[in-house]
Amino acid sequence: xxxxxxxxxxxxxxxxxxxxxxxxxxxxxxxxxxxxxxxxxxxxxxxxxxxxxxxxxxxxxxxxxxxxxxxxxxxxxxxxxxxxxxxxxxxxxxxxxxxxxxxxxxxxxxxx
Amino acid sequence: xxxxxxxxxxxxxxxxxxxxxxxxxxxxxxxxxxxxxxxxxxxxxxxxxxxxxxxxxxxxxxxxxxxxxxxxxxxxxxxxxxxxxxxxxxxxxxxxxxxxxxxxxxxxxxxx
Numbered sequence: 001x002x003x004x005x006x007x008x009x010x011x012x013x014x015x016x017x018x019x020x021x022x023x024x025x026x027x028x029x030x031x032x033x034x035x036x037x038x039x040x041x042x043x044x045x046x047x048x049x050x051x052x053x054x055x056x057x058x059x060x061x062x063x064x065x066x067x068x069x070x071x072x073x074x075x076x077x078x079x080x081x082x083x084x085x086x087x088x089x090x091x092x093x094x095x096x097x098x099x100x101x102x103x104x105x106x107x108x109x110x111x112x
Numbered sequence: 113x114x115x116x117x118x119x120x121x122x123x124x125x126x127x128x129x130x131x132x133x134x135x136x137x138x139x140x141x142x143x144x145x146x147x148x149x150x151x152x153x154x155x156x157x158x159x160x161x162x163x164x165x166x167x168x169x170x171x172x173x174x175x176x177x178x179x180x181x182x183x184x185x186x187x188x189x190x191x192x193x194x195x196x197x198x199x200x201x202x203x204x205x206x207x208x209x210x211x212x213x214x215x216x217x218x219x220x221x222x223x224x
Contacts (some may be wrong), residue, residue, distance in 0.1 A: 004155070009134050033211070042116075043212070043214050091156070105155040
């Protein structure tokens, strides 16, 4: 069990560029979550998958955000036309159904 | 909507001091309650949880009791160590999606 891994750890981009993050969950976990954490705040739920199906999306997830989990394993989160307000730590977590969440170390996004 | 309120930090204590971090919640249903800890440079880790009223969660010397009458889940430890320095998040889940709602976090700094 190597835990939840996220790539990259840090991403610096210019406003207007597209970025994509990857999350590899714990292998047998069928649920995968994305959260966003800004400085001084707790993580906020963005979306979650059960296997390959995206079951819920937060209102925080604007049309510029899209997440996929094509084969029910790894997931990607893409942000198009980034804005400075998108700067945050993006956290991924995985779990078995109704079991505790295991979090990755996150991807820190800075939009200049 | 569902929310979690926890005391602001930072909390600075000397080693072996008693710790209390307050947490209260609002929820439409009967949530499960959690404390997560985030050590520097690491991902969120589940510290303890309680799933129903009067349950006590405990781990690594930390305790929290689910108080329905006061809608609280305060974190306590009798004798803190320097290694306990971290950010502590109170969180709740209602429903079956394991979708966490977090508080803003409380930074604990323990000094020798």
